[in-house]
Amino acid sequence: MTNQIEKQDLHSLPYSVYSADWLRQAEAQAAQDTGLSLFTLMQRAAAAAFRAARQKFPHATHWVVLCGHGNNGGDGYEVARLAKNAGLNVTLLAVSGSKMLPAEAEQARKGWLNAGGQVGDISADWPHDADLLIDALLGTGLTSAPREPLAQLIKAINQQHAPVVSLDIPSGLAAETGTTAGEAVHAALTVTFIALKPGLLTGQARDYVGELQHSALGLESWLGGHRPLLQRLDTRRLAEWLKPRRPCSHKGEHGHLLLIGGDSGFAGAIRMAAEAALRTGAGMVRVLTHKQHIAPLLTARPELMVQALTDASLSEGLEWASTVVIGPGLGQNDWGKSAFKRASESEKPALWDADALNMLAKNPQKRQNRVLTPHPGEAARLLGCTVKEIESDRLLSLQRLTERYGGVVVLKGAGTLIGSEDGQVAIADVGNAGMASGGMGDILSGVIGALLAQKLSFYDAACAGTVVHGAAADIIAQRQGTRGMLATDLLTWITPLVNPDLEK
Structure with missing residues (x-):
């Protein structure tokens, strides 16, 4: 299965789009039904994001990984570990929180520390030679404008010259509606996991998502047993x-x-x-x-x-x-x-x-x-x-x-x-x-x-x-x-x- 995940075509987007709210509730059931742990899914998500970032930005050698205090941050810890193991220079900065990290995110954090990584505070000065930012701050559960210090942090991200790769969704963008109630990350690449969410495709999404790639994390068959919220259309x-016409029509x-x-x-x-x-x-x-x-x-x-x-x-x-x-x-x-x-x-x-x-x-x-x-x-x-x-x-x-x-x-x-x-x-x-003109x-x-x-x-x-x-x-x-x-x-x-x- 691991090899199949690694060989997935990240550039091929599925046609089914699922509710982000439903997906958050269903992820644990998906893991149980397929015999996978939630941490395994986190590892697969990180591997997909790491691979996509390397393909998109092959010359980036100093990555700054910005981790939030939830499972999206856990994805970031895993991406950082993979990048470090690949010989890249990695700086990881994390948002501190009053509550403990979710179990899977804490496991990912320990994996990063065991690999020799360090966790810096998000308020620290960012390295001047950073040539890629990994946005692992806020996931699909956002329901309001990002609070401080995240709002200022997102603003700082958008002021950097280095491109940004967002994990699952750009931080600050609502996964269900594609709206932004406050600051939101302008990503060059977004790698979303398990299924497409409507907020990646409509509303203000195109101003923030950048190139969109997707990995189902091996859950295609499971997902196919559930009715999507809507369908994505392309050529x-x-x-x-549009079938061919009858010759004698x-x-x-x-x-x-x-x-x-x-x-x-x-x-x-x-x-x-x-x-x-x-x-x-x-x-x-x-x-x-x-x-x-x-x-x-x-x-x-x-x-x-x-x-x-x-x-x-x-x-x-x-x-x-x-x-x-x-x-x-x-x-x-x-x-x-x-x-x-x-x-x-x-x-x-x-x-x-x-x-x-x-x-x-x-x-x-x-x-x-x-x-x-x-x-x-x-x-x-x-x-x-x-x-x-x-x-x-x-x-x-x-x-x-x-x-x-x-x-x-x-x-x-x-x-x-x-x-x-x-x-x-x-x-x-x-x-x-270009369609923002009269007569369209x-x-x-x-x-x-x-x-x-x-x-x-x-x-x-x-x-x-x-x-x-x-x-x-x-x-x-x-x-x-x-x-x-x-x-x-x-x-x-x-x-x-x-x-x-x-x-x-």
């Missing part, structure tokens, strides 16, 4: 949702998608959504928009059908459509309000975004055949709360949205969440900071709308569309960086991504 899942089989929006001055929003739908494979795409936008849209993208939004064209369009997208550039003037009222009476499968969400917030209604795609500000309006409350627990906010409005909800942000009223939850592990949500609306038109289920369309959207941005970021990324840049890469059967 490797696309082939499950025709455009009518791939959906009649109607997009409604683009009030005066907002042609860009509806044009981006419509072209994204075409690039995603919708069979026919019709746009109802302000009359002044007809010529520009047809000139830019002649494959679209574009009409002025009137009572007559809306009635005809809703009758024709198999799927409806409403919201991009819709506005909240009488023009948009009238269209929204009529469209909301339709029973066709739909996606609502942007101003359609703002109007929904004023007149809440619940329905099942709909996808909502709010950003945190829109989510706050839908729930009648603040953005801070939304971001303080994104998973809880997602649950509240699906309970109140039904159907499927895509809560956008770094670590976008997708949820349905029947309890399906996923996190899209794609996307980057319009592209997403078009992509998901097109997948709905192609008869994916509401949940699968939301999941697949969110992955395609974020993955397209990731390709661009790899090629040209994140700053200056445009929403329309994604259009080039959507089509290859929705054809995962192509040879790579």
Whole structure:
């Protein structure tokens, strides 16, 4: 088993994500069920972290290991021992506490001392030549802001030039929500153990986690017998949702998608959504928009059908459509309000975004055949709360949205969440900071709308569309960086991504 643990691919993240609260309670049961001691699991965790740190920072020769007064600190003692035995220069500084260390952490501390190591006080001066810091201060049980002296210690860590490797989770980051109530470590690498926790993937996680690696510590089979909290999504899942088309299929089989929006001055929003739908494979795409936008849209993208939004064209369009997208550039003037009222009476499968969400917030209604795609500000309006409350627990906010409005909800942000009223939850592990620019949500609306038109289920369309959207941005970021990324840049890469059967 030891050799199997050593050969684990730390770079391959699992798809199942488990509650951090549940994992803390279940770890002792896992050890008992598998015939392992908790100290053995601690040793395996330390070995995985040591190996990952050596691979990531092979030239670091003086490690400073910072140990807290819990089992996360025990992991740190074990990492320090392994580093010392490997011939590295190791300085270990520990936080003193009024209570005894947990049994496993005390065993690790004695192992470090027996190996000839010394335990310095955390208040001591740090060596100036340290080229790697190991954060073993606070684990996944954090429920409030770090107290002194830990808060000042974390601040000091973040002021160092040496990179930081965090064990299990960056100290100060909440494992369940990805929030920070106070100071938190900015890690270059986080090695998490047993299972992924939601706080490593959503909320503010990306500002703190750095590169994320994982080791199950040999508990894969045991963990597989328990239901995860949610699923992690990436591009490797696309082939499950997007099968090759039947060779003799025709455009009518791939959906009649109607997009409604683009009030005066907002042609860009509806044009981006419509072209994204075409690039995603919708069979026919019709746009109802302000009359002044007809010529520009047809000139830019002649494959679209574009009409002025009137009572007559809306009635005809809703009758024709198999799927409806409403919201991009819709506005909240009488023009948009009238269209929204009529469209909301339709029973066709739909996606609502942007101003359609703002109007929904004023007149809440619940329905099942709909996808909502709010950003945190829109989510706050839908729930009648603040953005801070939304971001303080994104998973809880997602649950509240699906309970109140039904159907499927895509809560956008770094670590976008997708949820349905029947309890399906996923996190899209794609996307980057380049997407913090105008028009990205319009592209997403078009992509998901097109997948709905192609008869994916509401949940699968939301999941697949969110992955395609974020993955397209990731390709661009790899090629040209994140700053200056445009929403329309994604259009080039959507089509290859929705054809995962192509040879790579």
